Amino acid sequence: MSPNNREQEQEPQNRVIHSVDGIEEYDNQLPRWWLFTFYGAIAFAAVYWFHYQSSGFGELPMATYRAEQDRAAAIAAEKVKAMGTMTPEALITLSKDKTTVTQGQQVFVQTCAACHRQDGGGVVGPNLTDDFWLHGGAPEKVYKTISEGVLDKGMPAWGPQLGPDRVQAVTAYVLSLRGTNVAGGKAPQGERETLTAR
Ligand code: HEC
Incomplete structure (x- = not known):
């Protein structure tokens, strides 16, 4: 100019x-x-x-992102289930899948809540929402405890009763509870173990 x-x-x-x-x-x-x-x-x-x-017509970016993550988790979970073998990674994948976790929650409320409380805070059985584990907190250890039980301590073996699918689902749910540290839960028991693979 x-x-x-x-x-x-x-x-x-x-x-x-x-x-x-x-x-x-x-x-x-x-x-x-x-x-x-x-x-x-x-x-x-x-x-x-x-x-x-x-209006609810359009999804905000965060909602789109979450929906996409859920879809990806569901696809990963389907793959893992199709493979059949339950590796620790597979269990962690399932613990991020909403459908599996919801199934697991249903099983938990019906079967486990009596001893572990509705929210996993623990009554007769230990608190499942803290980072302390009596029988190991690694995914495959939790799976084993649930499947085979600790018979002499009053934890039944659920494998034979529930079958592999529901044991997988309830394990995924228990893994998803970890670290939620619900209010009024039972005092920690066992060793501290944080899940690093998440
Ligand atoms: C009759 C009571 C009872 C029921 C029902 C029950 N549990 Fe337990 N559970 C226990 C007890 C008691 C222990 C602790 C065992 C010990 O002290 O070694 C335990 C331990 C566990 C542990 C290991 C915790 C740790 O610190 O290592 C997991 C995981 C678990 N239960 C999951 C489940 C799930 C999932 C269900 C339902 C499918 C279930 N339990 C049902 C009584 C029960």
């Missing part, structure tokens, strides 16, 4: 509204393009708000 041009642009169209120390501010009309982007932005915000926040 040449100096000449600038002078022309700043030619007053209207009256002076401020004058301080010789610096004058003019009450010029806002350029059309500027008004267009301004009102455009307002209109866009209204449509955006309606679409994403109020």
